[in-house]
Amino acid sequence: MNANKLPPEALELIAARFRVLGEPNRLRLISALEQGEKNVSELVAETELTQANVSRHLQTLTEAGMLGRRKEGLNVYYFIADKSLFDLCELVCSRLQKELAAKVASFGI
């Protein structure tokens, strides 16, 4: 948000990126891949989502450049391609914790 007059197309690009992250199940997939690459079946087992649903979310994440794909025989392995994801989530998490702490404190006394 540095540039003072970001053109609409740029804003749309940025927003699109946030939108991809605005879905809990996609965050779940990202989180699951934090430990390392996994194939679709593993992700389905771990998240308990349907295979079709996992596939679609992985597609969304991959198109956004956040994940990478690697085929190995029948299996397709996905992995985190954008390490800045962790920084993003870190920022949001710490902010949420701060807000939660404030809420707790306001009840405390």
Added chain:
Amino acid sequence: MNANKLPPEALELIAARFRVLGEPNRLRLISALEQGEKNVSELVAETELTQANVSRHLQTLTEAGMLGRRKEGLNVYYFIADKSLFDLCELVCSRLQKELAAKVASFGI
């Protein structure tokens, strides 16, 4: 995303936060407030959105704890309450620039 088994409610909270940012016009409002607090009329003039629309987006942003409100007579002034917004956008922007640069390079040779 540090914790390995973030509970679903936490993921929903994080996702909700990203979703709020996943709308170009809301980013526009945030961007407009970067210079300092502004009232609704000023934001309407600057963004060329309808007053109703601006009002709703401001509500969304305020409920998410990202903006603050201050009434002064008839006017209501909004301001950035969550400074980490800038870090978030910075991260996304720099990542997008990197991707764009890569795309340009791949056409270069």
Added chain:
DNA sequence: CTACTCAATGAGTATACGCTCATATACGGA
């Protein structure tokens, strides 16, 4: 109190998107 201004909100519409079922595609083994 009346009239005016700024901001918020109820109602309605259009669109985006997450989900599922069924099917297609891709690949490996017999």
Added chain:
DNA sequence: TCCGTATATGAGCGTATACTCATTGAGTAG
């Protein structure tokens, strides 16, 4: 080649949400 397994995708449905118009609510000035 024929079958089975892993993943992707078309079609359809239901919900969420961005937008607008009209109205209301809050505050000020006359």
